[in-house]
Amino acid sequence: EKNELLKFRDLRIVDKNGKRIEVAANIGGTSEVDIALKYGAEGIGLFRSEFLYMDRDNLPTEDEQFEAYKYVLERMGEKAVIIRTLDIGGDKNLPYLSMEHEQNPFLGLRAVRLCLARKDIFKTQLRALLRASVYGNLRIMFPMISGLEELLEAKKILKEVEDELRAEGIEVGKYEVGIMIEIPSAAIISDILAKEVDFFSIGTNDLIQYTLAVDRMNQNVSYLYNPSHEAILRLIKMVIDNAHREGKWVGMCGEMAADLSMTKTLLEMGLDEYSVTPPMILRVRKELNSIL
Numbered sequence: 001e002k003n004e005l006l007k008f009r010d011l012r013i014v015d016k017n018g019k020r021i022e023v024a025a026n027i028g029g030t031s032e033v034d035i036a037l038k039y040g041a042e043g044i045g046l047f048r049s050e051f052l053y054m055d056r057d058n059l060p061t062e063d064e065q066f067e068a069y070k071y072v073l074e075r076m077g078e079k080a081v082i083i084r085t086l087d088i089g090g091d092k093n094l095p096y097l098s099m100e101h102e103q104n105p106f107l108g109l110r111a112v113r114l115c116l117a118r119k120d121i122f123k124t125q126l127r128a129l130l131r132a133s134v135y136g137n138l139r140i141m142f143p144m145i146s147g148l149e150e151l152l153e154a155k156k157i158l159k160e161v162e163d164e165l166r167a168e169g170i171e172v173g174k175y176e177v178g179i180m181i182e183i184p185s186a187a188i189i190s191d192i193l194a195k196e197v198d199f200f201s202i203g204t205n206d207l208i209q210y211t212l213a214v215d216r217m218n219q220n221v222s223y224l225y226n227p228s229h230e231a232i233l234r235l236i237k238m239v240i241d242n243a244h245r246e247g248k249w250v251g252m253c254g255e256m257a258a259d260l261s262m263t264k265t266l267l268e269m270g271l272d273e274y275s276v277t278p279p280m281i282l283r284v285r286k287e288l289n290s291i292l
C-alpha cells in the first residue's frame with residue numbers, strides 16, 4: 001500500500017473550478033519538518049509552537065525561537081508555513097509558569113488569552129516570528145480567538161512589535177495573519193472576523209468539544225464526540241462561506257481534516273486546505289483525487 005500511495009506524493013489536486021486544494025502538514029517541532037516533506041506536504045498548515053516551550057524548565061528565548069522558526073521556514077522554501085502562537089493552558093501546562101489553579105482549564109486562561117495577559121511572553125514570540133519572516137513564507141495564526149476584541153488586540157500587539165523591530169533597524173518580511181476557528185462564537189461571527197484576517201484554519205478538535213459540550217479527552221462521553229453532528233457541519237459551512245465572501249481562504253487543521261469519511265463533504269463545502277498529521281497526507285490526497 002505504501003508504494004501505491006507514493007504516486008500521490010507529487011500529485012497536486014485541482015477542483016472542478018480550477019482551484020488548487022492543498023494538503024499540508026501539522027507538526028509539533030522542527031524535527032518533524034523532514035517527515036512532512038517526505039510525505040509531500042504542500043506546506044505546514046499548523047506548527048504547534050507550544051512544543052518549543054514544553055519539556056524544559058524556562059521560557060525559550062527570542063533567539064532560540066527565532067532559530068526554530070527560521071529553520072522551518074528555510075526548509076519549506078516557497079511553501080507556506082503557518083506558525084500558531086503559543087497555545088498553552090487547557091491540557092498543556094508549563095511547570096515553570098506559575099498559573100493559578102483553574103476549575104475548568106479548557107474554559108480558562110488558555111492560548112491567546114494567556115498571551116494577552118502575559119504580553120512579555122507574547123511579544124517575545126512575535127519578535128522571533130517577525131525576525132524569521134524574511135526566511136520564507138510565514139503565516140502567523142492566533143489560537144482560541146473568541147471574539148473581535150481579542151483579535152484586534154492581538155493584531156495591535158503584532159503591529160507594535162513590527163514597529164519596534166523596524167525602529168531597531170531589523171528587517172521584517174512579508175507575512176499573513178490568520179486565526180483558528182475553534183470556538184463556536186468565532187464561527188458564528190466569522191463574517192466579522194473574516195474582514196480582519198488573511199485566512200482561517202478550523203480547529204475541529206476544540207470546535208467539536210466546545211460546540212457539543214463534550215470534553216475531547218473524556219472517554220465517558222466520547223460517544224457524543226461526533227464530527228458529523230449537523231451543528232458542526234453547519235458551523236463549518238458557515239465559516240467557509242463567510243471567509244470566501246471576503247475573498248479569504250479556509251483550511252482545517254483539526255483531526256477531522258484527516259477523517260477520510262469527511263473528505264468529500266468538506267470538499268463540497270469549499271474547504272481550501274486540509275492540514276493533517278504527516279502520515280495521513282498521502283491518504284487524504286488519494287481520497288481527494290478519487291473524488292475529483
Ligand code: PEP
Pocket residue numbers: 046048087182202203204205206207253254255
Ligand atoms: C484543534 O483544536 O482542532 C487544533 C488543531 O488545535 P489543538 O488540537 O492543538 O488544540
Ligand code: MG
Pocket residue numbers: 182203205206
Ligand atoms: Mg485547539
